[in-house]
Amino acid sequence: MKKILIFVVLMIFMPGNQAFSGGNSLRVAILKQADKCDLKVKGYYRIKLPYSEEELIKGKNMFAEVNISCNQISIAGALYNVFGVEIEAKKDGEIYINSRPYRGKIRFLIDEGKLTVVNIISLEDYLKGVLQYEVAHWWPMQALMAQAVAARTYALYMKDMNKSKIYDLTSNVLSQVYGGKRGERWRIKRAVNKTAGLILFYDGKVLPAFYHSTCGGHTDGVAHLWNLDIAPLKGVSCDFCRNSKHYRWQEKIKIRDFIKTFKQAGYSWEGIDAILVGERYHTGYVKTIQIFAGDKEYLISSKEFRSILGANVIRSRRFLLEKVKDYIDIRGYGWGHGIGLCQWGAYGMAKQGYDFRQILQYYYPASEIKKLSWDED
Numbered sequence: 001m002k003k004i005l006i007f008v009v010l011m012i013f014m015p016g017n018q019a020f021s022g023g024n025s026l027r028v029a030i031l032k033q034a035d036k037c038d039l040k041v042k043g044y045y046r047i048k049l050p051y052s053e054e055e056l057i058k059g060k061n062m063f064a065e066v067n068i069s070c071n072q073i074s075i076a077g078a079l080y081n082v083f084g085v086e087i088e089a090k091k092d093g094e095i096y097i098n099s100r101p102y103r104g105k106i107r108f109l110i111d112e113g114k115l116t117v118v119n120i121i122s123l124e125d126y127l128k129g130v131l132q133y134e135v136a137h138w139w140p141m142q143a144l145m146a147q148a149v150a151a152r153t154y155a156l157y158m159k160d161m162n163k164s165k166i167y168d169l170t171s172n173v174l175s176q177v178y179g180g181k182r183g184e185r186w187r188i189k190r191a192v193n194k195t196a197g198l199i200l201f202y203d204g205k206v207l208p209a210f211y212h213s214t215c216g217g218h219t220d221g222v223a224h225l226w227n228l229d230i231a232p233l234k235g236v237s238c239d240f241c242r243n244s245k246h247y248r249w250q251e252k253i254k255i256r257d258f259i260k261t262f263k264q265a266g267y268s269w270e271g272i273d274a275i276l277v278g279e280r281y282h283t284g285y286v287k288t289i290q291i292f293a294g295d296k297e298y299l300i301s302s303k304e305f306r307s308i309l310g311a312n313v314i315r316s317r318r319f320l321l322e323k324v325k326d327y328i329d330i331r332g333y334g335w336g337h338g339i340g341l342c343q344w345g346a347y348g349m350a351k352q353g354y355d356f357r358q359i360l361q362y363y364y365p366a367s368e369i370k371k372l373s374w375d376e377d
């Protein structure tokens with residue numbers, strides 16, 4: 001087995017330094033603390049140090065396993081005694097991680113003894129890959145454009161929040177799904193290109209432009225969910241998402257299963273005597289749920305309630321519930337956290353002739369749209 005040992009002075013490793021991470025590039029984690037991954041490169045490539053131009057090795061075509069061995073990064077059995085390496089394909093070359101193609105550079109990092117894989121990609125390319133998972137490519141152009149501006153703004157907000165971390169965003173649904181090259185659709189590309197560089201601002205800062213699938217009648221105030229309270233995210237009524245298939249939902253949960261699930265979260269109940277909505281915010285979202293069990297009363301926040309039962313079961317925090325015989329009947333509206341842009345509402349507004357600026361203004365009142373120009377890396 002070929003063994004390459006490369007020693008470098010690690011002082012150049014300064015994650016979080018804005019100058020290193022580049023103006024319009026994003027660091028998207030595509031694998032977090034994994035044991036290994038498959039790497040395939042078609043065409044010429046070079047392996048270099050992150051945050052620097054120092055080249056370690058170059059070659060053509062590769063199919064290899066990447067893992068961490070003796071606390072070093074191992075690519076096809078070659079060990080790199082550094083905190084991380086970057087692989088870059090030459091023009092027309094392609095890089096695949098676990099059979100998925102990616103644009104830009106791939107960075108392999110040692111993260112608590114495991115392998116974290118980060119795609120370094122331009123913001124605009126990232127948007128072209130991610131948006132098809134957020135909205136359907138056949139939606140009206142103005143709705144796609146509103147979504148493109150919201151997603152661009154959100155990504156920049158996350159980049160700023162995560163400056164000192166080893167990546168800005170992850171590729172799971174918590175911070176948008178990123179499908180790499182495969183995800184692109186021409187209308188989505190067009191929406192990204194037509195809004196290139198447009199960002200939402202509030203009070204001189206990049207707006208935390210949260211968005212969700214369907215609000216079900218009203219968006220919620222961000223202060224009800226997270227430690228943030230700003231004018232554009234106080235919640236607005238929305239009649240535009242009625243055509244969403246997520247507008248209404250219903251779940252019946254057997255009391256037995258309910259008790260079992262809550263037991264794992266530390267609640268030990270023999271039976272449930274009653275369950276009620278405790279308080280509700282003015283936006284219609286549930287604040288607390290009251291549960292009477294044994295001779296005690298429990299008050300659970302809707303946020304905790306949803307996280308214990310699962311976000312795909314309790315699809316929103318807008319619901320009614322009642323105990324019926326041996327089950328709990330929950331009838332709700334909308335899907336998602338309910339903060340910021342309602343995606344199906346944007347669809348409905350675009351269908352009614354509103355343009356993307358009006359849509360954004362509606363869901364993020366008091367925000368401003370500005371065009372940024374990038375200094376190229």
Ligand SMILES: [Zn+2]
Binds near residue numbers: 217
């Ligand atoms: Zn809505």
